[in-house]
Amino acid sequence: MSKRTFSIGGVHPHDNKMSRECALEQLPLAPTVYISVAQHIGAPAVPVVAVGDKVKVGQVIAEPGGFVSTFIHSSVSGTVKSIGPRADLAGKPSSHIEIAVEGDEWAEGIDTTDTLVTEIPSDNKAIIEKIRRGGVVGLGGATVPTHVKLSPPPGSKCERVIINGCECEPYLTSDYRTLLEKGDKVVVGAAILRQVMGNVPCTIAIEENKPEAIAHIREVIARLGYQGIDVMVMKMMYPQGGEKQLIDAVMHRQVGSGALPISVGAVVQNVCTTLAVYDAVQKNKPIVDNSVTVTGACFPKQANLMVRVGTPLKYIVDYLGGVPESAAKVISGGPMMGRAVANLEAATVKGTGGLLFLTEAETRRQSAGNCIRCGKCADACPMGLEPFLLNKLSKAGDVEALEANAAHDCIECGCCMYSCPAHIPLLDNIRMGKGAALGAIRARAAAAKAAAEAAKK
Amino acid sequence: MSKLIVSPSPHIHSKDSTRSLMLDVVIALIPAVICSVVFYGWQELLVLGVSVASCVLLEWAITKYMLKKPSTIGDFSAVITGILLALNVPYTTPWWVIVIGSIVAIGVAKMTFGGLGQNIWNPALVGRVFLLVSFPTYMTTWSQPQGLFGVDAISGPTPLGTVQEGLMQGATVQELTSAYNYKDLLFANLGGSAGEVCALALLAGFVYLCCRKVIKPWITLSIFATVALTSLIFWGIDPARFTDPAFNLLTGGLILGACFMATDYVTSPMSVWGGVVFGVGIGFLTMMIRYFGSYPEGVSFAILIMNSVVPLLNMWFKQKKFGRK
Amino acid sequence: MVTIIIWTIAVVTILGLVLALVLYLVAQRFKVEEDPRIDEVEKAMPGANCGGCGFAGCRAFAEAAVKAPNLDNNYCPVGGNDTMAKVAAILGYEVQAKAPQVAVVRCNGTCAARPTLNEYNGYPSCKVKAALYSSDTGCAWGCLGCGDCVAACQFGALSMDSGTGLPVVDQEKCTACGACVKACPKAIIELRPKGPRGMREFVSCVNKDKGPVAKKACANACIGCGICVKTCTHAAIVMENNVAYIDPAKCKLCRECEAMCPTGAIHGVNFPKPLDKDAIKERIKVRQQKAKEAATAQAAAVTASAVANKKADAPAEAVTAAAAKPVMPGAEEASEKKEVTNE
Incomplete structure (x- = not known):
C-alpha cells in the first residue's frame, strides 16, 4: 500500500525519537498533586469537594461547567488541602485542587485489573455517557471533551473514524509506546468508537517511522478478528497528525475554514484518547494518568512515564535526575507546537504528552534578517x-x-x-x-x- | 541550568539560513567560475576579484556609514551579485568599468531599496545593463578566449552578434551559423561574456541548486521551453531569417540568466504558477528582442522587464488555500 | 535663435493655459459640496492625525464636530483647551475646559527591584509576550518592557529607560492621546490629570496579588497593606483587589500616603521640595495621638454620663456598650474634620 500524506505544504524536521526504546514506566506517586479544573477546551469544571475531604483515586472532584466541559477526577487518594489559584506552566494563575497523597486507594466500581475486555456494550448512549463521566478529552493537544466530538450536530453524518497515531511531533514517543504496549486496548477502543459513530469504517493512521507499531496493530486486529478497522501507513511529514491534514491524507477531503471535521464525515481521535475511551467504557476507569515522554539530547535519562494527572513537573524531572546543566529550555509537548515552561512548579494536566529539554544551541533563536521573498x-x-x-x-x-x-x-x-x-x-x-x-x-x-x-x- | 528560556512555539528551526542558501548559490556558481577562468585566463580572475571585492566593500560601507546599521555582508548576497556581474561582462572589461557596474548594482539597485529582499530588480542585471548602455564599446567587443593554456586572442563578435550583423548585411542564418557546432556551444569555445562560456558548467550548478532544494526548477524550465517553442515556430516559418531552437538555447546569456538570475528569490514570484508565467514572459521577450530588437542579446532586458511585474504575479497567482475554493 | 526662443515660450505658454483650463473645468465638474467649516476646523486642529479623539484623524474629527449638535463627545486631547476653544468659536458652540491630562506609568518594578526568573526569547512585543505567559519576572501584572507603548506614541513622548527597564513619559511632549494606554496589554498606563503645576500623586503599581506574593516578586510592589488608606484624611484612596488607587479628584497632594507606604509604591512627581518622610510621619503621629486623646476623652465623658444614667435607672453595661459603638466613629469623624481644616 502506498503511503499517504496531506496535499499542501509540510516540513521534514528530524524526528529525534530518542526515547522510542524506553518502555512505559509507572512514576511513583508525588507527595502532593495539584489538579487544574481547566484542563480542557470549554468551560472550567466546578469543584464538588471541600477542603479537608478525603478522596479516592477516580473519584469525581469537579463537575462540568457546561456542555463543552467535562468531569475531573482525583488522580490520587488523600485529603483535599486547598482549592484556589495556582500558577500554571505559563505562570498564569488558574484554579487548582490541591490533594495531599495518602496511600493509593481506588474508588469503587473501577476495574484496575489488566485483563482485556472485548465485549462492547450495545447501548451507544450509555457508552457516550460513560465517556463523559470518565472525563475523557482529546489527548492529542486540543483537549476537546471527547463526548462533544462523538455527538455530531443533527444533519451531519460520520463516515469514518480516524485514530491518529501519527505522532508527527519530533521527540515524542508516548503514543508509539502506547500503541506497542497497549495496542489491544487501543484496538478495542477503536472498535467502541466506530460502533458509537454507527458502525462506520475505522482507520488507524500511523507514520512510517514506527514500523513495529504498524506491524503490532495489524497483528492485534487480525488476532481479535475485527472487521472494518484497518491500519494506514502515513508518510513521515509534519504536521501529518494535524486533524485537518490527517483527514485530507486519509479521506482526500478538506475541512473548510472554520468547519468541524464532521462536516466532511470524519471523526478523529488520538491513540491515547482511544485508550482512555477503552478504560472509561470497559473498565469504568476515568482519566487519572497519562503517558508522558521525558526526553532531549541533553537529558541523560530518557523515559516514557505513566504520570498521574496533577503531578508537579519538578517532581517528574527530579525523579529522573533533575534538570541537566546544559538545558536552556523546558517544553511541555513537542518542539513544534509545545509550550515553553516558565514555571517548573506547575502540575501536569490530562493533555501533557511530553517534557522536552533543549539546549541553548538547539533552541536559541537567531536574530531575524530581512525577508528575502524566497517563499x-x-x-x-x-x-x-x-x-x-x-x-x-x-x-x-x-x-x-x-x-x-x-x-x-x-x-x-x-x-x-x-x-x-x-x-x-x-x-x-x-x-x-x-x-x-x-x-x-x-x-x-x-x-x-x-x-x-x-x-x- | 541558568535561567530557562521562554518563547512561543516552534522551538526548533531548520538548518536553512539566508547565509546557507546564498552559500549554496555561490557553490553552484563555482563550476562556471572555474570554467571561465580556464577558458579566459588570469584576466578573468582579475575581473571576478574586482567585481566581488567592490560589491562586498560597497555594501559594507553603505550599511556602516550611510545606513548606520549592522553590516549585512555576512549573508553572501553581495558575493553572488559580484560573481554574477563578473560573469556578465567580457573578460577584457577594464577594472574601473566593473567598479562602476558594482556601484550601480549594489548602491543603486540594491541598497537604495533597503538592501537584500527589498530590491525590485536583480542587482547584477541592473549593473550589467547600465554598463551595456553606458560603455557599449567595452561591453560588446568580445575576444576569442585565450585561456590558461590557449592560443592568442582573436577579437570577434559573439555568435548572436555575428548572426545579427550578418542578417543586416543580407546573409542567411544557415550561412552564418554553419561556423558553429553545438558541441562548441556546449563546451564553450566561443567569444562572449565570461558566464556565457560553458553551458554544461552552468547546468551543473542549476542541478545542484535544485537537488539542494534552494530553487524550484519551474522558472528555469519554463524559460527554456518558451525559448525553444518560440524559436521553433519562427524557425519553422523561415529558417533563413530565424535561428533554430538549439542555437538559441545554447547561445548568449540564456542559460546563465535562466538558471541564476531569473531564479533570484527576491525578484521572482513565489508561487509555482507565478513562476511559470514569469518564465514564459522572460522566454518570449528574450526571443522577441533577439529576433526583432536592435540588441543581439535580450535575456537581461527580458528578466528586468519581468522583474517589474513580479508583485502583480505574486498577487494574481496564489496557492490554493486548504479547504477553500 | 530668437525665433526658437519665442516659439518655445509661446508653446509652453499655450500649453500651460490649455492645461489650466482643463484643470479648472475638471475641478468644477467634480466639485464636492462640503461644509466650509470642516476645512476651518481642520485647520485649527493640531494635524497629528493620531486618533486620540476616537476618530480616524483630524479631518474625520472636524467632520464629526461640524455634524454634532454640541462638542460634549468631541474632544481633542492633543490640542487641549486652546484648540477646542478655537473649534468652538468656529462652530459657535460652548465648550467646557477640561483639566489637561498626562500618561502615567503605574509600574515601578525596576530591574533591581524585580529580578527576572526566566528569559524571554520571542518577538519583542508586549502583546506577543503577554499572550504567551505571565512575565519573565515573578510579577504577572507589571511592565513587560518590550516597549509597545513607545512604538505606539506618535509624539516621541515615551522612551525606555535602560537602567530600570521601564518606560518614561516626557510630560512636555505627552498629549494624552491615549495611544499608549491602548497599546499596553497589561493596562499599566493611565491618563491622569496633570495636577496643579504638574504635581500629582499616584500608586505606581497594579499588582493584584496578595501582599507576600507581590512582595516576593517585586520589592516595590503595592502589597495591599492599607496603610495609605488609613493615613489618607481625604478618603482619596481606595483599596481594591489588593492594590491601592488614588482618586486624583479627591487627592489633596499632602503626600502623607507616600511617606507612609512601606514599599515606596506611591509616587509623587513635580513637587517643589523633596519628600521629608520623617517630618510627615511625625505630623501624622501627633495627629493620631491627638485623635486618640480626643476619643478617650469623649469615651470617658460617655462613660461618666452612663454612670450617671445608671444611677438613675438602667443597667450600666448594656448602655455603655450601646453608647460606645456609635461614639467611636463619631470621634474619628470629628478629628478628621479638624485635620481638614488644619490644612
Missing part, C-alpha cells in the same frame, strides 16, 4: 496561507486584510517559522493577527445573532 514559508504552510504576508499584516494590525487572507485558518503548526531562512518570527506575529481576525469574525457573528433576535421580537 519557503508559503511552501511549508499546510493550510496554503502566505505567512510572509500575514506577518506584515499582523504587525500593521490590518484586521480586514488579515481576514481576507485567511489568517484565522492558521493552525499554528510552526512550519513557516521553522523553515524561514531569515529567522523571522512569523508565527509570533501571525498568532496575534489570527486572534484579531477570529475576534472580528466572532464579533460579527454575535452582532448578526443579536440583530436576528431583535428582528424576531
Whole structure:
C-alpha cells in the first residue's frame, strides 16, 4: 500500500525519537498533586469537594461547567488541602485542587485489573455517557471533551473514524509506546468508537517511522478478528497528525475554514484518547494518568512515564535526575507546537504528552534578517496561507486584510517559522493577527445573532 | 541550568539560513567560475576579484556609514551579485568599468531599496545593463578566449552578434551559423561574456541548486521551453531569417540568466504558477528582442522587464488555500 | 535663435493655459459640496492625525464636530483647551475646559527591584509576550518592557529607560492621546490629570496579588497593606483587589500616603521640595495621638454620663456598650474634620 500524506505544504524536521526504546514506566506517586479544573477546551469544571475531604483515586472532584466541559477526577487518594489559584506552566494563575497523597486507594466500581475486555456494550448512549463521566478529552493537544466530538450536530453524518497515531511531533514517543504496549486496548477502543459513530469504517493512521507499531496493530486486529478497522501507513511529514491534514491524507477531503471535521464525515481521535475511551467504557476507569515522554539530547535519562494527572513537573524531572546543566529550555509537548515552561512548579494536566529539554544551541533563536521573498514559508504552510504576508499584516494590525487572507485558518503548526531562512518570527506575529481576525469574525457573528433576535421580537 | 528560556512555539528551526542558501548559490556558481577562468585566463580572475571585492566593500560601507546599521555582508548576497556581474561582462572589461557596474548594482539597485529582499530588480542585471548602455564599446567587443593554456586572442563578435550583423548585411542564418557546432556551444569555445562560456558548467550548478532544494526548477524550465517553442515556430516559418531552437538555447546569456538570475528569490514570484508565467514572459521577450530588437542579446532586458511585474504575479497567482475554493 | 526662443515660450505658454483650463473645468465638474467649516476646523486642529479623539484623524474629527449638535463627545486631547476653544468659536458652540491630562506609568518594578526568573526569547512585543505567559519576572501584572507603548506614541513622548527597564513619559511632549494606554496589554498606563503645576500623586503599581506574593516578586510592589488608606484624611484612596488607587479628584497632594507606604509604591512627581518622610510621619503621629486623646476623652465623658444614667435607672453595661459603638466613629469623624481644616 502506498503511503499517504496531506496535499499542501509540510516540513521534514528530524524526528529525534530518542526515547522510542524506553518502555512505559509507572512514576511513583508525588507527595502532593495539584489538579487544574481547566484542563480542557470549554468551560472550567466546578469543584464538588471541600477542603479537608478525603478522596479516592477516580473519584469525581469537579463537575462540568457546561456542555463543552467535562468531569475531573482525583488522580490520587488523600485529603483535599486547598482549592484556589495556582500558577500554571505559563505562570498564569488558574484554579487548582490541591490533594495531599495518602496511600493509593481506588474508588469503587473501577476495574484496575489488566485483563482485556472485548465485549462492547450495545447501548451507544450509555457508552457516550460513560465517556463523559470518565472525563475523557482529546489527548492529542486540543483537549476537546471527547463526548462533544462523538455527538455530531443533527444533519451531519460520520463516515469514518480516524485514530491518529501519527505522532508527527519530533521527540515524542508516548503514543508509539502506547500503541506497542497497549495496542489491544487501543484496538478495542477503536472498535467502541466506530460502533458509537454507527458502525462506520475505522482507520488507524500511523507514520512510517514506527514500523513495529504498524506491524503490532495489524497483528492485534487480525488476532481479535475485527472487521472494518484497518491500519494506514502515513508518510513521515509534519504536521501529518494535524486533524485537518490527517483527514485530507486519509479521506482526500478538506475541512473548510472554520468547519468541524464532521462536516466532511470524519471523526478523529488520538491513540491515547482511544485508550482512555477503552478504560472509561470497559473498565469504568476515568482519566487519572497519562503517558508522558521525558526526553532531549541533553537529558541523560530518557523515559516514557505513566504520570498521574496533577503531578508537579519538578517532581517528574527530579525523579529522573533533575534538570541537566546544559538545558536552556523546558517544553511541555513537542518542539513544534509545545509550550515553553516558565514555571517548573506547575502540575501536569490530562493533555501533557511530553517534557522536552533543549539546549541553548538547539533552541536559541537567531536574530531575524530581512525577508528575502524566497517563499519557503508559503511552501511549508499546510493550510496554503502566505505567512510572509500575514506577518506584515499582523504587525500593521490590518484586521480586514488579515481576514481576507485567511489568517484565522492558521493552525499554528510552526512550519513557516521553522523553515524561514531569515529567522523571522512569523508565527509570533501571525498568532496575534489570527486572534484579531477570529475576534472580528466572532464579533460579527454575535452582532448578526443579536440583530436576528431583535428582528424576531 | 541558568535561567530557562521562554518563547512561543516552534522551538526548533531548520538548518536553512539566508547565509546557507546564498552559500549554496555561490557553490553552484563555482563550476562556471572555474570554467571561465580556464577558458579566459588570469584576466578573468582579475575581473571576478574586482567585481566581488567592490560589491562586498560597497555594501559594507553603505550599511556602516550611510545606513548606520549592522553590516549585512555576512549573508553572501553581495558575493553572488559580484560573481554574477563578473560573469556578465567580457573578460577584457577594464577594472574601473566593473567598479562602476558594482556601484550601480549594489548602491543603486540594491541598497537604495533597503538592501537584500527589498530590491525590485536583480542587482547584477541592473549593473550589467547600465554598463551595456553606458560603455557599449567595452561591453560588446568580445575576444576569442585565450585561456590558461590557449592560443592568442582573436577579437570577434559573439555568435548572436555575428548572426545579427550578418542578417543586416543580407546573409542567411544557415550561412552564418554553419561556423558553429553545438558541441562548441556546449563546451564553450566561443567569444562572449565570461558566464556565457560553458553551458554544461552552468547546468551543473542549476542541478545542484535544485537537488539542494534552494530553487524550484519551474522558472528555469519554463524559460527554456518558451525559448525553444518560440524559436521553433519562427524557425519553422523561415529558417533563413530565424535561428533554430538549439542555437538559441545554447547561445548568449540564456542559460546563465535562466538558471541564476531569473531564479533570484527576491525578484521572482513565489508561487509555482507565478513562476511559470514569469518564465514564459522572460522566454518570449528574450526571443522577441533577439529576433526583432536592435540588441543581439535580450535575456537581461527580458528578466528586468519581468522583474517589474513580479508583485502583480505574486498577487494574481496564489496557492490554493486548504479547504477553500 | 530668437525665433526658437519665442516659439518655445509661446508653446509652453499655450500649453500651460490649455492645461489650466482643463484643470479648472475638471475641478468644477467634480466639485464636492462640503461644509466650509470642516476645512476651518481642520485647520485649527493640531494635524497629528493620531486618533486620540476616537476618530480616524483630524479631518474625520472636524467632520464629526461640524455634524454634532454640541462638542460634549468631541474632544481633542492633543490640542487641549486652546484648540477646542478655537473649534468652538468656529462652530459657535460652548465648550467646557477640561483639566489637561498626562500618561502615567503605574509600574515601578525596576530591574533591581524585580529580578527576572526566566528569559524571554520571542518577538519583542508586549502583546506577543503577554499572550504567551505571565512575565519573565515573578510579577504577572507589571511592565513587560518590550516597549509597545513607545512604538505606539506618535509624539516621541515615551522612551525606555535602560537602567530600570521601564518606560518614561516626557510630560512636555505627552498629549494624552491615549495611544499608549491602548497599546499596553497589561493596562499599566493611565491618563491622569496633570495636577496643579504638574504635581500629582499616584500608586505606581497594579499588582493584584496578595501582599507576600507581590512582595516576593517585586520589592516595590503595592502589597495591599492599607496603610495609605488609613493615613489618607481625604478618603482619596481606595483599596481594591489588593492594590491601592488614588482618586486624583479627591487627592489633596499632602503626600502623607507616600511617606507612609512601606514599599515606596506611591509616587509623587513635580513637587517643589523633596519628600521629608520623617517630618510627615511625625505630623501624622501627633495627629493620631491627638485623635486618640480626643476619643478617650469623649469615651470617658460617655462613660461618666452612663454612670450617671445608671444611677438613675438602667443597667450600666448594656448602655455603655450601646453608647460606645456609635461614639467611636463619631470621634474619628470629628478629628478628621479638624485635620481638614488644619490644612
